[in-house]
Amino acid sequence: MKNIKLILKICFKLLLKGSINVIYFSFRIFPFNQKKIVFFSTRSSGNSENLAPLIEELKKRELDWKVIEMSAQLETNLSQLYKHPKISIKILYLLATSRFFIIDDYCLPIYLIHKRIRADVIQIWHAAGAFKKFGQSIPRETKHSLQEFERQLIPIHSGYSKAIVSSKSAAKYFSEAFNLKEENVLPLGVPKTDCLFNEQLLENSTSKLKHKYSDLKADVKTVVYMPTFREQGNKRVGFKLFFDDISELYAVLEAEKIMLIIQVHPYIKERISIPPAYEKWIKINDGLMTTPELLLASNAFVTDYSSLLFDYSLLGKPMSLYMPDLAQFDKNRGFYGNIMNELPGPILESESQIFKWLTDLKSIQKDYSNDIFVKKWFDHHDGFASKRIVDYLVVEQSK
Secondary structure (H helix, E strand, O other), X not given: OHHHHHHHHHXXXXXXXXXXXXXXXXXXXXOOEEEEEEEEEOOOOOOOOOXXXXXXXXXXXXXXXXXXXXXXXXXXXXXXXXXOHXXXXXXXXHHHHEXXXXXXXXXXXXXXXXXXXXXXXXXXXXXXXXXXXXXXXXXXXXXXXHHHHHHHOOOOOOOOOEEEOOOHHXXXXXXXXXXXXXXXXXXXXXXXXXXXXXXXXXXXXXXXXXXXXXXXXXXXXXXXXXXXXXXXXXXXXXXXXXXXXXXXXXXXXXXXXXXXXXXXXXXXXXXXXOOHHHOOOEEEOOOOOOHHHXXXXXXXXXXXXXXHHHHHHOOOOOEEEEOOOHHHHHHHOOEOOOHHHXXXXXXXXXXXXXXXXXXXXXXHHHHOOOHHHHHHHOOOOXXXXXXXXXXXXXXXHOO
């Protein structure tokens, strides 16, 4: 019975792929525009933190290119096609008629096309460095060859022409994740980190934080907590604070005069709230402040498996990695290379450890350094990643 279901699933995927390819190759009869460039983000329905700086830089050049901007939060499974058919068809049309198709995350229609895509598909991954495994780096358990065949019918993160990353150290891991030759993974930088070098944004972010939280006095430190999402199977699960007793956390924050600002991962849809009794020292970012603004304005940073640790490392401020579920996460997902021994902050697996880190924060700030980590994971840390990438696109377009 299981084999019959699997065979039906394979037949459905073959039919789907065949239909997608018929549509794609039908669009190839339309003129190919050498000067058309598409920026498509599936990270959000608004501006992409990683693509928006590129678009801004490109428009500064006043080139006679046709620039198309698209964004939509799409499912990372086949339901994307029938829930958003117009977007899927538009993607296929643009892949057939554009010189460049630039993305920042998962894009299903690309993985369904079984021959070389006409456009140069460039993956500018939304994360710096190489931390937790993803894409084709994650081992998939299959019980027999039929299951493996079904899995390989739609190879995720395939079909890219190039990928752009933060450093040569990251390139070999992205090469594996995207099944790309390492020579096609270019260490030009991550556009979203450019703003972290902007002195005016730093000043504005600090002022904005003080205005937002009027009870933020001069002697109060701000710590931003930005955990990533969790998965069970192929489904994302809701936000969990990972503190058994929030009152104990609150007591530490109050004693040390630390305001904890929690930024929930954008994939978590449900609204998060803090009981009124704890709102003085624990805040939920309601979207008024962007992620870069919070990173710039904060005194320290706590995350778990989020690649934002790489972004924050550029600021030279203390951080810690709160990982109470580390053993399970490592078993399910895994990490690249020796990264767990190179992190720019301590791994904390218990509440008592993070409470101590918060208590010791003042002394940690005095002696903190992460220069070795930054040099390994950023070939350039100058705020000009967008410029380098657009320079590359201009050269490639002229070929």
